Amino acid sequence: MQPLIDHARSFGRRPEEFASLAHGQSPQVLFITCSDSRVVPALITGARPGELFELRTAGNIVPPYVPGRPTSEAATVEYAVDVLGVQEIVVCGHSHCGAVGALVRGEDLTAVPAVRDWLAQAEPPSDVPDDDPAVAGAVCNHVLAQLLRLRAYPCVQRALTSGQLRVHGWYYEVHTGAVRVHRPDTDSFEAL
Numbered sequence: 001m002q003p004l005i006d007h008a009r010s011f012g013r014r015p016e017e018f019a020s021l022a023h024g025q026s027p028q029v030l031f032i033t034c035s036d037s038r039v040v041p042a043l044i045t046g047a048r049p050g051e052l053f054e055l056r057t058a059g060n061i062v063p064p065y066v067p068g069r070p071t072s073e074a075a076t077v078e079y080a081v082d083v084l085g086v087q088e089i090v091v092c093g094h095s096h097c098g099a100v101g102a103l104v105r106g107e108d109l110t111a112v113p114a115v116r117d118w119l120a121q122a123e124p125p126s127d128v129p130d131d132d133p134a135v136a137g138a139v140c141n142h143v144l145a146q147l148l149r150l151r152a153y154p155c156v157q158r159a160l161t162s163g164q165l166r167v168h169g170w171y172y173e174v175h176t177g178a179v180r181v182h183r184p185d186t187d188s189f190e191a192l
Contacts (some may be wrong), residue, residue, distance in 0.1 A: 006164050006186045018049065018162060019076045021049055021050050023049050023086065025053070026050070026084065026085075027050060027051055027053040027080075027084060027086060028051070028086060028087050028088060029045075029047075029051070029052050029053065029086055029087070029088045029089070030052075030053045030054075030055065030076075030077065030080040030081070030086045030088070030089045030090070031045070031052045031053070031054050031055070031089075031090050031092065032054075032055045032056075032057070032060055032062060032077075032089065032090065032092065032146070032150075033054070033055075033056055033060050033090075033091075033093075033094070033172075034057070034058065034059055034060040034092075034093065034094055034097060034099065035056045035057060035058050036094060036097065036098070036138070036174075038094070038096075038174040039092070039094050039172060039174065041054055041092070044092075044177075044179065047184065053076075053080045053084060053086060054187070055073060055076045055077065056117065057060055057073060057081075057118075058118055058119070059097060059098075059099025059100060059101050059103075059118075059119060059122060059142070060091060060092065060093055060094075060118070060142075060143070060146060061073075061092060061097075061118065061121055061122050061146065062077075062091065062101070062146040062149045062150050063121050063149070063155070064121065064149055064152070065149070065152050065153045070175040072150040074153065077089075077150070077153055077155065077156065080164060081153075081155040081156060081159050085163060087162070087164065087166065088165070088167075088168065089150065089156070089165065089166075089167045089168070090165050090167075090168045090170050091143050091146045091147050091150065091167070091168070091169050091170070092143070092169075092170040092171070092172055092179075092185070093139040093140065093142055093146075093169075093170070093171050093172070094139065094171070094172040094173070094174055095134040095135070095136055095139065095172070095173045095174050095175060096133065096134055096135070096175070097135055097139050097142075097170070097180065098172055099115075099119055099122070100122075100135050100138050100139050100142050101135045101138075102119060103119060103138070103142075104135055104138045119151060122142065122145070123145055134173070134175070136171070136173075139161075139171060140169075140180075140182070140189050143169040143170070143171060143182065144169055146165055146169075147169050147182075150167060151167065168181060168182065169174050169181065169182035170182070171189050178190065178191065179191075179192045
């Protein structure tokens with residue numbers, strides 16, 4: 001913890017770099033990814049403060065939109081699209097994902113009921129071998145499933161229909177730093 005504290009102390013000694021952030025934010029991208037500590041959106045994208053609006057969930061799960069049942073995730077998406085006016089949404093999965101791996105392998109999660117119940121919202125990726133430690137194919141399928149869910153959110157539907165928003169699926173390899181993007185025309189994940 002001490003190195004983190006030391007960095008936080010020195011980080012706050014550069015107020016001139018951050019003064020403009022007090023006037024508000026205008027990110028162009030909502031970046032939805034996993035809570036995994038190895039996935040750092042600003043590091044992956046090179047974004048500076050104020051450039052990404054982030055939503056991090058276990059397994060980068062986008063829960064189904066249910067009218068009248070607000071969730072933190074739905075509120076974040078709605079705020080990003082309707083208030084901040086983001087023009088792009090990226091759903092980014094990653095290699096070696098514990099959440100997707102647990103789904104693929106059908107792991108017993110009774111000891112962690114909140115995790116079990118959260119992951120129950122995700123569809124187990126089908127027809128994917130469970131012997132790949134990176135769970136690459138399963139993660140890519142999972143990203144596509146989350147994009148479909150995201151498109152069902154009313155604010156996202158409206159913005160997509162009006163041409164004000166685009167959505168993207170990414171796959172990040174934690175062991176190489178490489179990023180692949182889903183290409184709808186070939187229905188494959190290819191290098192950026």
